[in-house]
Amino acid sequence: MSLLWLRFALGCYFIGLVYAFVALSRTSDLFARIALHAASLGMVFHFVSLVEVFLSGQFVWASVHNGESLLAFISMTFFMVIYAIYKTTSPGVVVFPVVFFLTFVAAVDQQPVLLTALVQRRGWLIAHIILIFTGYAALVLSFGASLLYLLQERRLKAKKPSSLTSFLPPLETIDQIGYRSLLLGFPFMTLGLLTGSVVALTTYGRVNFLDPKILLSVLMWAVYMIMVFTRWNSGWRGRRAAILASFAFVAALAAWAANYFSTMHRFAS
Amino acid sequence: MRFQLIGVNHKSAPLEVRERLAISESRLPDTCRDLTAYPGIEEAMVISTCNRVEVIAHTVNGHADLRGFLHEHFHLKPEELDPHLYELREKDAVRHVFRVASSLDSMVVGEAQILGQVKEAYATARAVGAVRGQLDQLFSRAFAVAKRVRTETAVGSSSVSIASVAVELAKKIFGSLHGKNVFIVGAGKMSELAARHLMAHGCASIFVANRTYERAIGLAQKFDGQAIKFEDLYATCDRADIVITSTGAPHAIFRREHGEQFLARRKNRPMFFIDIAVPRDVSPEMAKLDGIFTYDIDDLQQAVSSHVADRRKEAELAEAIIASEVERFEARLSTLDVVPTIVSLQDHLETIRQAEIDRVRGRLGQMTPEQEIAVEALTRGIINKVMHTPITTLKSAAKEPEATTVVDVVRRLFNLQVKGKDGAAQSAAKKDEVGTRS
Numbered sequence: 001m002s003l004l005w006l007r008f009a010l011g012c013y014f015i016g017l018v019y020a021f022v023a024l025s026r027t028s029d030l031f032a033r034i035a036l037h038a039a040s041l042g043m044v045f046h047f048v049s050l051v052e053v054f055l056s057g058q059f060v061w062a063s064v065h066n067g068e069s070l071l072a073f074i075s076m077t078f079f080m081v082i083y084a085i086y087k088t089t090s091p092g093v094v095v096f097p098v099v100f101f102l103t104f105v106a107a108v109d110q111q112p113v114l115l116t117a118l119v120q121r122r123g124w125l126i127a128h129i130i131l132i133f134t135g136y137a138a139l140v141l142s143f144g145a146s147l148l149y150l151l152q153e154r155r156l157k158a159k160k161p162s163s164l165t166s167f168l169p170p171l172e173t174i175d176q177i178g179y180r181s182l183l184l185g186f187p188f189m190t191l192g193l194l195t196g197s198v199v200a201l202t203t204y205g206r207v208n209f210l211d212p213k214i215l216l217s218v219l220m221w222a223v224y225m226i227m228v229f230t231r232w233n234s235g236w237r238g239r240r241a242a243i244l245a246s247f248a249f250v251a252a253l254a255a256w257a258a259n260y261f262s263t264m265h266r267f268a269s
Numbered sequence: 270m271r272f273q274l275i276g277v278n279h280k281s282a283p284l285e286v287r288e289r290l291a292i293s294e295s296r297l298p299d300t301c302r303d304l305t306a307y308p309g310i311e312e313a314m315v316i317s318t319c320n321r322v323e324v325i326a327h328t329v330n331g332h333a334d335l336r337g338f339l340h341e342h343f344h345l346k347p348e349e350l351d352p353h354l355y356e357l358r359e360k361d362a363v364r365h366v367f368r369v370a371s372s373l374d375s376m377v378v379g380e381a382q383i384l385g386q387v388k389e390a391y392a393t394a395r396a397v398g399a400v401r402g403q404l405d406q407l408f409s410r411a412f413a414v415a416k417r418v419r420t421e422t423a424v425g426s427s428s429v430s431i432a433s434v435a436v437e438l439a440k441k442i443f444g445s446l447h448g449k450n451v452f453i454v455g456a457g458k459m460s461e462l463a464a465r466h467l468m469a470h471g472c473a474s475i476f477v478a479n480r481t482y483e484r485a486i487g488l489a490q491k492f493d494g495q496a497i498k499f500e501d502l503y504a505t506c507d508r509a510d511i512v513i514t515s516t517g518a519p520h521a522i523f524r525r526e527h528g529e530q531f532l533a534r535r536k537n538r539p540m541f542f543i544d545i546a547v548p549r550d551v552s553p554e555m556a557k558l559d560g561i562f563t564y565d566i567d568d569l570q571q572a573v574s575s576h577v578a579d580r581r582k583e584a585e586l587a588e589a590i591i592a593s594e595v596e597r598f599e600a601r602l603s604t605l606d607v608v609p610t611i612v613s614l615q616d617h618l619e620t621i622r623q624a625e626i627d628r629v630r631g632r633l634g635q636m637t638p639e640q641e642i643a644v645e646a647l648t649r650g651i652i653n654k655v656m657h658t659p660i661t662t663l664k665s666a667a668k669e670p671e672a673t674t675v676v677d678v679v680r681r682l683f684n685l686q687v688k689g690k691d692g693a694a695q696s697a698a699k700k701d702e703v704g705t706r707s
Contacts, residue, residue: 156441
């Protein structure tokens, strides 16, 4: 049943996806509003789907697909919070495709896979998942903002008349969205990794830093930290910040993909 | 009408070319003198603003080598300059002058500043004696036309000034302008206007630097801001988010290394440079830096082009006014052409002579051929003698500004009705009179 709701959500997010592509070429307030309403409706379906999963009695949070679904939902929540503060739908250009992709994969079929050997410290595990996913969502948003910043910077530099009418919010607003997401995401990511370590320690008695999942997660965290530091210390923006954010994003994707190679952090089938 | 006009403007030439042709205020009188000393030129003046450099001349035969003058004066090769030049004669030149003064040829159609600039150029040329009769007439009319366009159309009322476009762009960079600082470099009217707009949109404080420190203090006081010594410019400039620069410096005063310093001190927070100086104050190299946004006068034009369409309708109305004014001016100028008046005077006196001879002939009866010849010679001689002074006066007056008055006096004295072109001129003159009275 939860899959059905998720598929409804996917349909709504599809409108957001179309908006993301259209917005790049032209501005349409009407379409932005439609996309926003569709996304809100999608979130309602999505929420129902997640609640059903939770109420199903089984502990299936740690399945790959449910994880992806949760991540998509948190990303959308971030998007809505930003909309509430800045009244801009433009981060959707990045957020909508990511959310659509995650939801699409999660909605294809039911895959009741569980993390292995996780019978103890269930609370820590839930904390780990939520914290790390919030960190991921913040990272996605920060990455999106850095791309939009780059785009807006280019537009303003190209000095086309359209730069006055572009769909993008002011440069400084994009910058704030990116920076605040970064600042917010970092503690979540850090705490997420720490709780993960606690779970690993209690389960295996040690943390193997050569495990691909651990290695890539630490790398991602390091890039994240460099981003926060360079921004705080030298105010890195624009191209340099975008390169770092892309790097962090790739590291995050790699860390996610490492689930399939890791011996410690592996979803069992 | 032997008007000739040559020049470049924001449409015909890029900023790089206009920069090389720009004539500073201090050099303007000399340029006017040089022009009038140039072969074939009777009167001349130069309009040099950030968007145009134009030479307008009244020439001896309508074919003065103005191109040659520009090449010589600016030491430019024909291939460098000629592709950007436009050259207009007679009626077309008059139309262009009217359009410029009425701000129809401006980068921002309808902006009021151009009229002031043309008036200043006119005053400068007049002060050195480069503008006397014909150009005087042309520009007096141009100012009247500009006034008419402004009052009868809405071209100027919704003018999107450079200043408001600058505000829009600043908002695209900074979002809200609250708490942002503005730095004015070079205390000009235009920068003052832009600063006023920015302050009205919430900018917090203003700094002013000018080569003449007293002027900086004067302008800073207007905004309750802070005057900065010009030598401290680079040390303090990074305190501003928005820099409006319009110095008369011949070279860029903000170079790449300055931009890098500013950004380092600002922790890469962006800076917006509004460079309304020609030649430009911000080097293109500095403008390439990440975090530095520079809009020069041409870029601002691009930004306002979208607004221009809104006023197209009003501009069409203004163009119609200009067209009728050109016709009127042409007709009016032809009143200065004394030949029709002389011919008419001769005709008039000849008619009187013939009538008198006929009357005498009736009284005296048939005259012998010898008598006929003698009477003919006598009357013709008297007429020629009487006409000599008025004709000489008319011919010499034609070159003077008071020609209209002299022609008018002669016509009234002899009650002359001039046909053809002059007839049109009279009706135009009459219309003018009516206009003045109302």
